[in-house]
Amino acid sequence: MKIYNTLTRKKEDFVPRREGVVDMYACGITVSGDAHIGHAYQALIYDIIRKYLEKSGYKVNYARNYTDVDDKIIAKSHETGIPAPEYAEMMIERIDALMRRFEVDDPTIWLKATCNIDNIIRFVERLIASGHAYATERGDVYFAVESFGGYGKLSGRRLEDAYESVRIENEENKRNPLDFALWKSAKDGEIFWESPWGKGRPGWHIECSAMNMAAFGDQIDIHGGGRDLIFPHHENEIAQTEALTGKQFAKYWIHNGLIKVNGQKMSKSLGNSLLLADLLDEYSPETIKYALLQTNYRGDINITDELFPDADKHMYGFYKILLDVEKTGIAADGGSKEIDDAFDRAMDDDFNTARALSDLFAIFKGIRSKLAVGEAMAAARDAAQVRKTFGLLGLFKTDPERFIEYYEAKHSDDIPSEVTELVRRRAEAKQARDFATADALRAEINALGYSVKDTKDGAVVERLN
Numbered sequence: 110m111k112i113y114n115t116l117t118r119k120k121e122d123f124v125p126r127r128e129g130v131v132d133m134y135a136c137g138i139t140v141s142g143d144a145h146i147g148h149a150y151q152a153l154i155y156d157i158i159r160k161y162l163e164k165s166g167y168k169v170n171y172a173r174n175y176t177d178v179d180d181k182i183i184a185k186s187h188e189t190g191i192p193a194p195e196y197a198e199m200m201i202e203r204i205d206a207l208m209r210r211f212e213v214d215d216p217t218i219w220l221k222a223t224c225n226i227d228n229i230i231r232f233v234e235r236l237i238a239s240g241h242a243y244a245t246e247r248g249d250v251y252f253a254v255e256s257f258g259g260y261g262k263l264s265g266r267r268l269e270d271a272y273e274s275v276r277i278e279n280e281e282n283k284r285n286p287l288d289f290a291l292w293k294s295a296k297d298g299e300i301f302w303e304s305p306w307g308k309g310r311p312g313w314h315i316e317c318s319a320m321n322m323a324a325f326g327d328q329i330d331i332h333g334g335g336r337d338l339i340f341p342h343h344e345n346e347i348a349q350t351e352a353l354t355g356k357q358f359a360k361y362w363i364h365n366g367l368i369k370v371n372g373q374k375m376s377k378s379l380g381n382s383l384l385l386a387d388l389l390d391e392y393s394p395e396t397i398k399y400a401l402l403q404t405n406y407r408g409d410i411n412i413t414d415e416l417f418p419d420a421d422k423h424m425y426g427f428y429k430i431l432l433d434v435e436k437t438g439i440a441a442d443g444g445s446k447e448i449d450d451a452f453d454r455a456m457d458d459d460f461n462t463a464r465a466l467s468d469l470f471a472i473f474k475g476i477r478s479k480l481a482v483g484e485a486m487a488a489a490r491d492a493a494q495v496r497k498t499f500g501l502l503g504l505f506k507t508d509p510e511r512f513i514e515y516y517e518a519k520h521s522d523d524i525p526s527e528v529t530e531l532v533r534r535r536a537e538a539k540q541a542r543d544f545a546t547a548d549a550l551r552a553e554i555n556a557l558g559y560s561v562k563d564t565k566d567g568a569v570v571e572r573l574n
Contacts, residue, residue, distance in 0.1 A: 110165060110457045112331075113407060115339060115362040116263055120459055125330045126360060131167045132325045133159060134359075135216075136317060136334035136342070137174045140200035141181035144207050146383040146397075146412070147335070147368045147375060152213045153398060153503070154365045154406045154460075155333050159216070160501050161456050172324045173216035174317065175201055177223050178310055183299055193300040194223065207385050212394045212503055218324050222316040226302050229311045229319040232353065233291045233304075241352040245282040248294035248307035252314075254287040257348040263362060264340035289345050291315045314345035321350070321358075332359035336366055336407075366409040375412075383412065393515055396421045398503045402462040424504075425516040426567040430473050430480075432509035433540065434492040437485040445494035448472060452498045462502060469499070481540065524570050528559050532568055535561065 110123040125131045135155040138148050152173075159171045176182075177197035186193040201221075222229075233250055236242035241256045254260050254268070261267055268287065290312035295301035301308040311319075321329060327350075334343060343362065350358040367374060370381040388397055400420035404410045443449075448468075455465035472495060479488035496505040517529065535550035554561050555573070562569045
């Protein structure tokens with residue numbers, strides 16, 4: 110298995126620190142608002158990586174966090190009048206419910222910043238004692254970036270370049286503009302905790318380092334997150350953790366690409382955020398997953414108007430073939446080693462879901478061909494293997510009739526039921542190789558003002574002009 114490591118900028122053989130065990134941490138959601146498609150994609154990717162590592166024989170300890178205290182949450186608290194802890198807990202419950210609806214599993218370990226305040230304070234105290242951090246008279250604590258010689262190794266930025274892009278906060282209290290906040294003194298009306306430096310709250314970067322250490326100790330195998338976190342968040346995590354321990358923090362750094370909408374980066378300021386709840390109201394979780402996983406996780410996904418409808422149509426075609434297999438009445442548990450081996454080859458190459466999904470068209474074409482020549486058992490074995498193997502990606506877990514009903518209900522206004530029935534009968538006639546009846550049914554469909562075209566995904570019905 111090879112993994113692309115952002116730290117080394119190349120694919121590397123995956124060898125965890127302990128034989129047979131993987132410790133993995135992925136940065137989760139800051140719960141200042143509702144989950145959007147970017148949150149869902151990141152959660153999906155690391156859930157799949159965890160599951161594939163387990164399929165490969167590893168015991169995976171997978172930790173994921175919620176950032177439940179930060180500037181945005183405090184702003185939302187002031188805006189809504191809901192105390193910050195209650196607002197954060199309310200949003201966590203909403204996001205948890207959405208992720209379950211999206212059918213993404215929980216991690217092995219859930220972490221929350223507010224449950225780790227003592228760990229964070231101890232971490233900061235040790236950084237001050239070792240000379241890597243300093244407190245100001247106002248009660249803020251900063252990490253001294255120049256005290257860590259490896260700063261910039263993840264992002265590839267030199268210190269002088271970083272000055273241009275780092276966010277400057279409380280510059281008058283810093284020794285160096287690049288220094289970042291480990292502990293922030295409380296402003297009036299803000300949530301706070303008592304600390305050796307006065308009332309305050311943790312900075313964002315220190316939360317993940319302290320939670321990692323609480324869950325796993327000084328080192329982990331995989332640290333993941335979105336590519337937008339490489340700098341400054343993950344760069345700062347490395348600096349503060351390795352400055353404290355003197356050890357390599359994470360062996361492999363993995364970053365997923367970003368979501369774009371019609372070529373533009375998705376953002377609230379542009380008004381093009383796609384909320385997960387809205388997508389789930391319109392599409393099956395499997396359709397959304399199929400659409401997202403057609404791009405390798407490191408690449409950006411461009412969501413166009415056609416992305417989800419096309420994915421819906423492909424999944425409908427696949428499920429129609431699975432239903433044809435079920436109609437044979439033959440049950441199988443799988444057994445197609447070729448399908449599973451091809452999937453593993455794709456996933457062993459840096460979790461290449463795009464390559465794995467591209468094989469589905471040939472696989473389903475083969476299943477349809479086997480049904481046509483009476484090889485029902487072979488078709489049933491392939492179909493069962495598809496459901497077993499690609500279930501790891503969250504696909505083909507639905508009853509075929511249920512998915513087909515979902516899809517056809519969405520398009521029921523487009524195609525009259527009598528046309529749909531003729532299309533169904535024609536498909537049965539073709540499967541029985543009764544081509545004369547199939548041609549006659551096509552003529553009836555045409556007479557009603559519709560055309561039927563056979564594609565690799567099944568029959569496509571369109572209104573005649």
